[in-house]
Amino acid sequence: MTHFNERLGAGGFRFTPQRQRVYEVLMETRDHPTAEEVFIRAKKRMPEISHATVYNCLDALVQSGLARQVTLERGATRFCPNMEEHCHYHCEDCGEVFDVALPKNSTLLPRPKGFKIARYDIAVHGVCADCAAKAKK
């Protein structure tokens, strides 16, 4: 997991088992967990890990470009380790969040002059195919 160490280091963060564990959790199940969910999953194999540490680790991962925050609605912030350009499709029925790659050269974003774009988040809300099918029955 050398990419992990490099990234952490580049961000000015040290390697710790907790950070690794939190990253593993994100990579294992790509379901955009909340910090609380990450905490519960991380705890399964690292029972001493604390709440505060999970928040710390998530911050470190976000700051070193290993994860993103996703804030969809009121409620807990979610996290995902997919660093490619993508949007989040959020099903309002089942609550699932799907990553959808952005088409290359999508001429989408306005570039107001002077504004330096660092990153952007696109969240699309609606109803997923499965839930739409169920609703029809």
Added chain:
Amino acid sequence: MTHFNERLGAGGFRFTPQRQRVYEVLMETRDHPTAEEVFIRAKKRMPEISHATVYNCLDALVQSGLARQVTLERGATRFCPNMEEHCHYHCEDCGEVFDVALPKNSTLLPRPKGFKIARYDIAVHGVCADCAAKAKK
């Protein structure tokens, strides 16, 4: 303010002075206030208004299409009454949020089959022109 009443009614909500006041607050200053900020401003001209009522009213406005929620980062949800297609440009230096209209026919969003899009939020993070200028000095 007939548009307001129509909208509320269509959403299945009753007119109340509190809802009107909350909507006024959003319309007066388009600075994407948090619920707490709305509460403080609403209270100035309606001292009896309560915290819970402000949250209620904001929900009613969102559900009847009179306002949108904007969730930018960890922290409080913000609200805006601009219902046109637009993105939010968020300056990480000064914290301001600017509305920027989306170009017509921007072919931006992937349409994964089966997914019924209800609405989407585009948040662009970076540094605004003013802050960039200040940083250079």
Added chain:
DNA sequence: CTATATGCAAATAGTTTGCCTGTTA
């Protein structure tokens, strides 16, 4: 007149902090 909304206060998330101990580089 009745369903719905408000006001209040207390409860419940979600997140951060302080302080002391442990660990990485």
Added chain:
DNA sequence: TAACAGGCAAACTATTTGCATATAG
């Protein structure tokens, strides 16, 4: 061995809830 990070518990902030009272339609 000197920062930096973790653990724990408590503090804070954001949001929700329960219930009695008020009010819009």
